[in-house]
Amino acid sequence: MTFWVLLQLMILVLGLCLGSFLNVCIARMPEDRSIVSPPSHCPRCAAKIRWYDNIPIVSWLLLRARCRKCGHSISATYPLVEFCTGLLLLLLWRRLLPGPTYMDLPHLALFSYYLVFVCMLVALTFIDLNHHIIPDEFSIYAVPFGVLGAVGLARLDPPLGPGWQQSLLGATLGAGILLLIAGLYWLLRREEGIGMGDVKLLAMIGSFLGTFPALFMVLMLGSIIGSVVGIANMLLARGNMRSALPFGPFLALGALMNLYFGDYLAERLILGLLPPA
Numbered sequence: 001m002t003f004w005v006l007l008q009l010m011i012l013v014l015g016l017c018l019g020s021f022l023n024v025c026i027a028r029m030p031e032d033r034s035i036v037s038p039p040s041h042c043p044r045c046a047a048k049i050r051w052y053d054n055i056p057i058v059s060w061l062l063l064r065a066r067c068r069k070c071g072h073s074i075s076a077t078y079p080l081v082e083f084c085t086g087l088l089l090l091l092l093w094r095r096l097l098p099g100p101t102y103m104d105l106p107h108l109a110l111f112s113y114y115l116v117f118v119c120m121l122v123a124l125t126f127i128d129l130n131h132h133i134i135p136d137e138f139s140i141y142a143v144p145f146g147v148l149g150a151v152g153l154a155r156l157d158p159p160l161g162p163g164w165q166q167s168l169l170g171a172t173l174g175a176g177i178l179l180l181i182a183g184l185y186w187l188l189r190r191e192e193g194i195g196m197g198d199v200k201l202l203a204m205i206g207s208f209l210g211t212f213p214a215l216f217m218v219l220m221l222g223s224i225i226g227s228v229v230g231i232a233n234m235l236l237a238r239g240n241m242r243s244a245l246p247f248g249p250f251l252a253l254g255a256l257m258n259l260y261f262g263d264y265l266a267e268r269l270i271l272g273l274l275p276p277a
C-alpha cells in the first residue's frame with residue numbers, strides 16, 4: 001500500500017472520529033449542555049460508554065444498535081453522522097489535494113479551513129432538522145473565522161481560498177439578501193418566512209465560499225432543492241402546513257455541492273444561461 005493511499009485512509013478515520021464528536025455537539029448544543037463533560041453515557045441508564053463501545057460505526061453494528069447495559073435502542077443517526085463526516089472529509093481531501101505534489105503547507109491549510117466548514121455544515125444540518133434552530137457557534141460566530149482564514153490563506157504562496165474581499169462581501173451579502181427577503185415577506189404576509197438562523201447561516205457560508213458565483217449558487221441550489229423536497233413533503237403529509245421543513249439543511253447542502261462541484265456547476269448553470277461569446 002502506498003503512502004498516499006494510507007494517508008487517505010487516515011483522513012477517512014479522522015473524519016469518522018470527528019463525526020463521533022459532532023454527534024455529541026448535535027445531541028447537547030441545542031440543550032445548552034457542555035460538549036466536553038460529562039463523558040458519553042446512555043440517556044436511559046446513564047451507564048458510561050466505554051471506549052470499545054464508542055468506535056465510530058463499528059460499535060453501533062457490534063452492539064446491534066442497543067445499549068450494552070440496559071438494551072435501550074441507539075438511533076441510526078449516530079453512525080449516519082459518522083459515515084457522512086468520514087466520506088465528506090475523504091472527498092474534500094481528494095478534491096483539494098488531488099495528488100502527492102499538492103502536499104504542501106498552503107494546501108494543508110486550505111484543507112483544515114474547509115474541514116471546519118464541512119463539520120459545521122454536518123452538525124447544523126442535523127440540529128436544524130431535529131430542533132429547527134441553528135446554533136450561533138456554527139453560524140454568526142464562525143464568520144470572523146471564515147474572514148480571518150480567508151485573509152491568511154490569501155497571503156500564502158500560492159494564494160488560496162476565497163480571498164478576503166470575496167469573503168467579507170460574501171458574509172455581508174449573505175446576511176443582507178436573506179434579511180431583505182425576510183423583510184419583504186413580513187411586509188406582505190405579516191409573518192416570519194425566513195428565520196434569523198438562516199440569515200446568520202448564509203453569512204457564515206458566504207464568508208467561507210466567497211460571493212461570486214458561490215453565494216448565488218448556494219442560494220439558488222438551496223431554494224430549488226428546498227422547494228422540490230418541501231412540495232413533496234407537503235403532498236406526502238396531505239397538505240399539512242405544520243410539517244414545514246427548515247431551510248438551513250438545504251443551504252448547507254447547496255454549500256457542500258458548491259464546495260465539491262462548484263466549478264462544474266458554475267459552468268453548467270450560470271455560464272450556460274449566457275449567450276455564447
Ligand SMILES: [Zn+2]
Nearest residue numbers: 042045067070
Ligand atoms: Zn443504557
